[in-house]
Amino acid sequence: MQFYCNNCRATDVSIAKFPKFKLNAENLASTECDEFIARHLSLCGVFIPKKVIIKYSSEKKFEINSPTAKYRSKTAITYNNCSLLAFFKSDDELDICFFACYFQLYGSDCEAKSNRNSVYLSYIDSVNLFKVPDRTKIYQEILIGLFRYLRFRKFSKIFIWSCPPSKQSDYILVGKPLDMKIPTFDILLSWYHKLIILGKKQGVITSFEGPDKYARDNNWFDLDNVPLFEGDLWPTRIQEAVIEAEKEGSNYEYLNKRIWDLLQVQTIGFDNSYFVLYIEQETMTLDAMMPQPSLKCKYTNDRYDLVEFFLDNNLTFHDLRLAAFSTVYIINSIQNLKTDEFQDVIYYIEKKVNNIININVLKLCEETSKRKNIIKKSLNLKF
Secondary structure (H helix, E strand, O other): OEEOOHHHHHHOOOOOOOOOOOOOHHHOOOOHHHHHHHHHHHHHOOOOOOEEEEEEEEEEEEEOOOOHHHHOOOOEEEEEEEEEEEEEEOOOOOEEEEEEEEEEEEOOOOOOHHHOOEEEEEEEEEOOOOOOOOHHHHHHHHHHHHHHHHHHOOOOEEEEEOOOOOOOOOOOOOOOOOOOOOOOHHHHHHHHHHHHHHHHHOOOOOEEEOHHHHHHHOOOOOHHHOOOOOOOHHHHHHHHHHHHHHHHOOOHHHHHHHHHHHHHHHHHHOOOOEEEEEOOOOOOOOOOOOOOOOOOOHHHHOHHHHHHHHHHOOOOOOOHHHHHHHHHHHHHHHHOOOOOOOHHHHHHHHHHHOOOOOOOOOEEOHHHHHHHHHHHHHHOOOO
């Protein structure tokens, strides 16, 4: 496919003019959930992002592997994997995805009783390109708005494991700005504590506790009572406890007690960094209702697919310019424009930032090719 820059289109009448640009975050279809969050942000008096979108995947199954499986009556757990993406407009009127999270919903009909009406907040990520005084407050209010909506949908508990990413990894938004610091364990823990305090102050979170009390109150001696979420801490810790216990003996009663003893060491050890948030109301019914379905998108429905999508297309969030291009790619993956329409994306970025980014898929006009090489040398970028 041939790419023509704005100058080419202005000087050569044989080249068709671009249609109106379609890939704006505001044009993405709304859901009940993102409208609910927008109302919450408005009531709180904080900045309202240009768009908050929620995407729900089709049902997924989490398989419990050996050796844990033989201690559970249910070895497959069904859930819905969901994503939340928030956008703002830069001074150049470019859409930038600045906040993202993934969460898992386990309904009232989940095979495992321990998982029913529960939410697991699996990943949270952001980039510091959104230059406002209290960016943290906005992130937290988005999550509180999400929690409020999930309570409206009759979910009763939210499970969170506070675990910062390693220096060489990104949870969702790949390639952070160089001046962005990765939160330490203590900083992230403090961030979640402030989130919980804010949620309690607004009456969204009724109470919370750590895994040690939750395990004792819910009899984790019986492994059927342990809520297991895909990618969470406990499936791995239980598997380690089972392997260790089975090395020491084969008597069933002994094994159960030994597994519980080993698991209790873990619940105590993670008591300050793992949270169970209660969001139920006194009048709440027991049946959680899954949110209304939204358009399916492969890349936003699964965190691994989205990260792979970024890496395969050399998409990063190092600065506003690159983040704008990456964001438009996300929007296009949701809108699913035709190949020829996607040329609008290149034109839009070209027009707004007077630059060319990663467009190996296109055959460039002569002027753009020259400018691309100059930019590549000046920024030392590989594209």
